[in-house]
Amino acid sequence: TCMAPERLQYAELQESFSTMKSFPVGTTVSYVCRPGYIRIPGKPLDRTCGEDLQWSPTEEFCRARKCNHPGELQHGFINVTDLTFGSKATFSCEAGFRLRGTDEISCVIKNNVVDWNKDLPFCEIIPCGPPPSIANGRYTELQSYVYQTAVTYSCDAASRGADPFSLIGPATIFCTYDEHSNGVWSEPLPQCRVVKCDNPKVENGRKKTGFGPSYSYEDSVMFECDPGYVMIGPAIITCGENNTWSPPKPTCEKITEDACGAPKITHGVVIPLKSVYEGGESVQIKCNAYCTFHDGTGEMTATCQGQNTWSSLQNCSCGSEISGVTPHISYGRVVDGQKPSYSVGDFITVECYAGYTLHGEARIQYVGENKWVPGVPTCQLSAYITAIICVIVAIVVFLAAFWIYKKFFSQNGKRDSTPCTAEYKICKA
Structure with a gap:
């Protein structure tokens, strides 16, 4: 006798054979497809116990049923590689949206048919709460605040005779989201404060720009040194939120006989750039892109000769040549x-x-x-057009030759007939 046949994933023995423990030679058993599978037409459902006590081989005769495609997920993505019974589908959302509902569904048996075990989720745009209020300021109010919504803050007008408020920090913030897909605002809140900086002065120097009776937040001043002095530090300073100038004010130091200040080059850079150079020290000067010196080169070397004098110092000129007209393009x-x-x-x-x-x-x-x-x-x-033109020219030449040939023989025929006609008329007369 044969032992019970091995278990098949997609089919099971008919009930009449399911309780048998041994099967005599020649016994034929039949299968039925398991739930979630459907019979493949034309494939036999039987197996027979052979004389070698082995069951006859069989082809797969049931295939897995399929669920319908889950459909589209607005503002999201569906990852499904298979629709057969037992497969899964996963869901995710675009940036700025979050998933409401399950993130995974399975193809199962429901009411004797295959179907997805859960309802589809949906993607909702991430909301933010109303932006916080700030002292002495306000923001643009909207009906709702969702992902990428922008809110702009501004300061209140100061009372008459009082110093104005300055907006410190970003004026505009955006609704974004954190790692848990919760709505948050993109920047720290700005502040509205009164900012005042003192009137800056530099010894042995003077203001070049930024003249005014008072200075508030983000006002800038540019300095230059008196002749014979070199500037140490940045030339431009700005009034900061802490009522101080940033960076600190520069100083103007007297140039010694054997020193030079940094050379000032139009449309170029100095390498290395320092405030003061000793006599005999050299620097490399490079022109900006599309700029050159008068001799057409883009680099040169200058040497400090003392008393703030540089050798071979030139400025760069850029884009001075003009073509005047657009180049002519035939065809x-x-x-x-x-x-x-x-x-x-x-x-x-x-x-x-x-x-x-x-x-x-x-x-x-x-x-x-x-x-x-x-x-x-x-x-x-193009070669294609050239070939067409050659064919047309050949046809024209052929027709012209044919016309000349026909006309030539036609005229000869007239000449030959004229004497005969005349002679005929004379003979007749």
């Missing part, structure tokens, strides 16, 4: 960047008319002296 045109005139560094984009092929780069850059890099492209007739 093409400029589609982007066209201007009446061009400065060094300007770009244009070129395309050809229909039937022509661009030879060269479509995007070129002006480098001065009416020159473009990597060169103005050309538009040449």
Whole structure:
């Protein structure tokens, strides 16, 4: 006898065979599909105990039933790799939205059919609570505050004769969210305070900009030193929230006979940059992009000669060359960047008319002296159009030759008939 056949994941023995412990040779058993599976048409459901006491092989005759696709999740994503019985679907939301409901569903048996075991969730936009109020200020009020909603604060007007309030901190904050998808505001709240800084003065120097009777929050002042003095520290200072100047005021120190202040270069940088250089010390000067010295180079070296004097000091000039007109493109045109005139560094984009092929780069850059890099492209007739023109010319030549040939023989025929006709008439006469 055969032992009971092995258990199949997708089918089970019919009830009449399920209680049998041994099966005589030649016994045939039948299967039925398990719940969640459906029979594959044409596949046998039977197996037979053979003389070798082994069950006959079988092909898979039941397949898993499928659930319908869960559908779309607005402002979210559904991850489902399979719809068969036993599979799962997971859900997630876009940035700024959070999931309401389950994050996973399974395809199960419900009322003798396969279906998802739970309702679909939905994605709701993350809300924020109303922004907090601030002393001596207000914000723009809205009906609701949700993800990416912006709120702008402003300070109240001061009473007559009083110092005005200054808004310290970011004026605008946004509704965003934390790691738990709870709505929070993006920035710390600003403050409205009275800020006053004293009138700054620098010995052996003077104000260049920022003249005024009083100074409040974020007011700036620029200083310059008197001739023969060099500035130590930043030239521009700003009134900060703590009623102090930031950074601290600069100082102007007298230049000794064997020292130099930092060279001032238009459209260039000094390397290394310091406040004071000793006599004989050299620096490297580099021009900015698309800028050069008068000799066309972009770098040079200058040396301190003492008494605030530098050798070989030059300024950089930038974009002085103008092309005047757009380059001529035969059988093409400029589609982007066209201007009446061009400065060094300007770009244009070129395309050809229909039937022509661009030879060269479509995007070129002006480098001065009416020159473009990597060169103005050309538009040449495409091979397809050239072939068509050749065919047309061949047809025209053939028709012309045929017309000349026909006309030539037609005229000869007239000449041959005229004498005969005349002779005929003479003979007849």
